Amino acid sequence: MKKEWWHNKVAYQIWPKSFQDSNGDGIGDIPGIISHLDDLHSLGVGILWLSPVYCSPLADEGYDISDYYDIDPRFGTLEDMDRLIAEAKRRDISILMDLVVNHCSDEHIWFKKACADPEGPFGKFFYIEKHRPGDPMPTNWRSYFGGPVWDYLPGHTDYVYLHVFHRKQPDLNWENPILRKEVYKMINWWLDRGIAGFRIDAIINIKKALPFCNYPADRSDGLCSIQRMLEKATGVLGFLDEMAAETFHPHGAFSIAELFDNKLEDLPRFIGDNGCFSCIFDFAPEMLSKSQDGWMGAKPVTPDMWKAAVFGSQRLAGTTGFMANIIENHDEPRGVSRYLADGERSETAKKMLAGLSILLRGLPFLYQGQEIGMENTVFTSIDQADDCNTHGEYNAMLSAGLSPEQALSAVSRMSRDNARTPLQWTAGRNAGFTSGTPWYPLNPNFTQINYEEQRQRPDSLLNFYRALIALRKDPQWEETLVYGVTEPWLEHEHRFMAYYRRGPRTLLVLGNWQKQHRSLVLPSKPRQVLLSNLPQVSLFDSHIEMEGFQFLVLAMD
Numbered sequence: 370m371k372k373e374w375w376h377n378k379v380a381y382q383i384w385p386k387s388f389q390d391s392n393g394d395g396i397g398d399i400p401g402i403i404s405h406l407d408d409l410h411s412l413g414v415g416i417l418w419l420s421p422v423y424c425s426p427l428a429d430e431g432y433d434i435s436d437y438y439d440i441d442p443r444f445g446t447l448e449d450m451d452r453l454i455a456e457a458k459r460r461d462i463s464i465l466m467d468l469v470v471n472h473c474s475d476e477h478i479w480f481k482k483a484c485a486d487p488e489g490p491f492g493k494f495f496y497i498e499k500h501r502p503g504d505p506m507p508t509n510w511r512s513y514f515g516g517p518v519w520d521y522l523p524g525h526t527d528y529v530y531l532h533v534f535h536r537k538q539p540d541l542n543w544e545n546p547i548l549r550k551e552v553y554k555m556i557n558w559w560l561d562r563g564i565a566g567f568r569i570d571a572i573i574n575i576k577k578a579l580p581f582c583n584y585p586a587d588r589s590d591g592l593c594s595i596q597r598m599l600e601k602a603t604g605v606l607g608f609l610d611e612m613a614a615e616t617f618h619p620h621g622a623f624s625i626a627e628l629f630d631n632k633l634e635d636l637p638r639f640i641g642d643n644g645c646f647s648c649i650f651d652f653a654p655e656m657l658s659k660s661q662d663g664w665m666g667a668k669p670v671t672p673d674m675w676k677a678a679v680f681g682s683q684r685l686a687g688t689t690g691f692m693a694n695i696i697e698n699h700d701e702p703r704g705v706s707r708y709l710a711d712g713e714r715s716e717t718a719k720k721m722l723a724g725l726s727i728l729l730r731g732l733p734f735l736y737q738g739q740e741i742g743m744e745n746t747v748f749t750s751i752d753q754a755d756d757c758n759t760h761g762e763y764n765a766m767l768s769a770g771l772s773p774e775q776a777l778s779a780v781s782r783m784s785r786d787n788a789r790t791p792l793q794w795t796a797g798r799n800a801g802f803t804s805g806t807p808w809y810p811l812n813p814n815f816t817q818i819n820y821e822e823q824r825q826r827p828d829s830l831l832n833f834y835r836a837l838i839a840l841r842k843d844p845q846w847e848e849t850l851v852y853g854v855t856e857p858w859l860e861h862e863h864r865f866m867a868y869y870r871r872g873p874r875t876l877l878v879l880g881n882w883q884k885q886h887r888s889l890v891l892p893s894k895p896r897q898v899l900l901s902n903l904p905q906v907s908l909f910d911s912h913i914e915m916e917g918f919q920f921l922v923l924a925m926d
């Protein structure tokens with residue numbers, strides 16, 4: 370495996386709308402991000418991904434782009450973006466933009482032109498089909514956010530268009546080489562502006578199984594999961610290789626893909642030395658709560674399930690390339706709320722989860738607020754949900770016969786809004802997020818969980834994240850922690866996770882994922898305790914007593 374500049378970095382995702390407001394309109398913005406670059410630098414962050422800040426009607430919070438070449442005025446200006454790139458660079462931080470090219474917004478000029486003339490050149494930028502009233506839609510696929518993927522083309526009753534996400538997100542037709550050229554031009558325009566690369570949105574969806582056809586319905590709505598179509602679609606790598614060759618490769622850019630895919634035998638083609646991306650996210654732990662029945666069937670994730678999923682991915686990636694390790698992002702509930710059970714969500718346990726994740730092989734990728742242990746928010750009514758997907762899932766649960774209370778309880782556990790509450794900077798007014806009215810209510814626990822308190826307390830979660838990241842960068846351990854292999858230890862021990870990182874040095878990482886303490890005999894006598902999430906470490910030769918939720922990093926040689 371070739372070594373790359375980004376392998377020893379730690380990355381961080383910003384969801385701009387909720388990071389920091391600088392002008393009192395209640396919406397986070399780019400100047401707000403700039404004002405916290407020192408915080409991110411002191412955490413040890415070297416790569417920053419911004420969820421979309423392009424012009425957008427925000428039907429899917431920026432993942433519906435109406436102009437790829439400009440910044441939405443709510444978030445700032447192109448000059449602000451240039452300043453962010455420059456200020457980040459001064460702190461050795463590289464900026465990634467979000468590349469959303471499976472679809473654009475229905476307010477994009479391309480779509481408007483397609484509506485004006487469906488048979489003209491811009492009609493071919495989308496999937497537009499002729500349709501006679503009363504006829505079935507071209508396919509029975511269910512969109513990711515619920516309901517059919519087909520809708521009438523605005524202004525027409527004889528044409529329909531495809532959208533695998535929201536109806537305001539028409540899919541771009543990648544079969545059209547003119548469209549592909551436009552996309553590459555835009556990517557290169559941004560790379561030339563000085564960004565280091567992109568996080569690539571929903572990219573597996575760009576290849577449709579054609580010609581259009583139905584698959585067996587899997588719910589009472591008579592529709593089928595979009596997954597059925599994706600399983601049949603072949604040839605996405607052709608598009609991806611072309612995109613890489615036309616954009617990322619000549620720029621030496623970094624690319625990280627959001628790739629939900631079961632065809633992982635193609636992994637070397639995605640992230641190998643000559644792969645079409647630099648890196649992909651490891652979603653195996655997040656997938657544990659996905660179900661055919663949507664949120665209704667979402668299972669709680671146990672420590673043993675999490676461990677099995679994570680080790681599975683570590684084995685899969687092996688030394689082929691890097692996957693990015695996450696516990697959460699803007700599409701998921703908060704990691705500590707999902708993976709730590711009610712009654713077990715202490716700061717000690719949060720540190721354990723942090724340590725087990727950050728020290729894996731791969732690129733650690735944090736999400737805003739994770740470093741202070743932000744938790745899921747409180748829902749008392751569905752009217753509090755902003756996210757379009759949350760409304761789709763809620764309605765699906767009601768149609769399937771759940772009571773509003775049952776559906777709301779699933780929303781509380783699974784909603785993307787959980788990750789989208791404003792960042793908790795202080796215990797003061799609006800948690801220091803805005804001087805105005807926050808666009809979305811704060812999690813009421815900001816008086817306990819906030820940056821200000823954790824910054825000054827030496828044993829805070831924030832300082833533990835700093836220590837973990839510093840350990841990964843420590844010249845004594847860097848080679849081992851970045852490139853060493855992961856070797857599970859006592860893999861089948863219940864509610865316990867441990868692994869070696871073996872490189873030039875040997876480290877053992879241990880987490881006692883239960884309330885009860887645990888006695889262990891280590892394979893050999895450790896040379897040094899490098900990190901613990903508790904002040905007390907009970908180690909006698911090779912015998913160790915671990916407290917409940919204790920996390921340890923031991924140097925074995």
Ligand code: TEU
Binds near residue numbers: 433571701
């Ligand atoms: O997500 C792609 C995706 O597959 C989502 O449907 C995901 O499964 C869902 O959000 C889980 O609730 C990307 C973006 O990350 C997401 O924010 C966008 O909504 C989506 O693409 C459309 O652009």
Ligand code: CA
Binds near residue numbers: 391393394395396398
């Ligand atoms: Ca603002």
